[in-house]
Amino acid sequence: MALSxxxxxxxxxxxxAGEPFDYVHVNMMQGEHKQPAYLSKQRYGQVPLLIDxxxxxxLCQSAAILEYLSDTLGKFGGATLDERFQAREWMYWDFDRLASNVYRARAIRLGIRPAAPEVLEFSMAGGNAALKVLEEHLAGRDWLVxxxxxxxxxxxxxxxxxxxxGGFDLGAYPHVLAWMKRMEALPHFASRTALLPMESRVAA
Ligand SMILES: N[C@@H](CCC(=O)N[C@@H](CS)C(=O)NCC(=O)O)C(=O)O
Known part of the structure; x- marks a missing residue:
């Protein structure tokens, strides 16, 4: 789903990783993700779903999918076993503290998920606290692990x-911004809008 x-x-x-992939748009507005046909493949009724x-x-759950892809493609898994464990820690932390708050704030602001003002306030506070953790970790280093x-x-x-x-001011996090620029300079990097159209697309 393009906004996801x-x-x-x-x-x-x-x-x-330079891997071509077909992209199948799931019409969440029409509840396609909660239909039996989709649920038989994605038990949580969510996007994304990866079919190898x-x-x-x-495969379900984006962090688990990233681990699967790094294992099967032999890329981006960390140079040592310890780095691999650290990468996993960051991903678990992410959905607990960063993604949950940032995605919720974004969904509220985009009107996808209506919520009381206190929920937005709670999400902004939690998201900023997590961005601060990221900012401190990235001071003096190029990559998370x-x-x-x-x-x-x-x-x-x-x-x-x-x-x-989601309304977060990234200007307050210069190390995070510098790290984003390094990500964006990687070969084959592409933005969300370039990678995820609103309709299905077969691999180029
Ligand atoms: N932890 C899951 C979260 C996936 C998720 O929240 N997907 C949203 C779209 S961005 C979704 O499918 N929402 C519908 C729902 O949860 O019912 C992952 O990382 O894959």
Missing amino acids: GPTYRVALMLAL RNNGRH GEGVSIADIDIYGVVALAEE
Whole structure:
């Protein structure tokens, strides 16, 4: 689904890995994601869903999909076992503290999810607290884990790239902004709007 941050991070991973992929738009406005046909493939009734045609596997949960892709493609998994564990920590932290708040604030501001003002306030406070953690970690380092880009960076970029739509002022986080620029300079990098159209698309 074109507006979906979790879908974007999977698409970004595939793009950065140089893997062509078909993109199938799920019409969430019409509740397609809650129909039995879709639920039989994606038990949580959410996007994204990755279908690996090489082996017929169906995978849910964007962070788990990134781990799967890094394992199967042998890319962005971290240079050592410790880096791999650290990347996983960042991804678990992300959905707990950063993505939950940023995506909720964005959904409220875009009118996708109506909510009381206190909910927006709560989400902004939580999102800013998480951005501060990110900012402090990125001071003096180029990537979240080790010396190169990993699935932790791809995962978290897929949140931070949408933060301004949620009303967050990234100008307050210069190290995060510099890290975003490094992400955007990677070969094959593409924005959400370039990767996710509002209709289905077969691999180029
Ligand atoms: N933790 C999940 C979150 C996925 C998610 O929240 N997707 C949203 C769209 S961005 C969705 O499908 N919402 C519909 C619903 O949860 O019923 C992931 O990372 O894949």
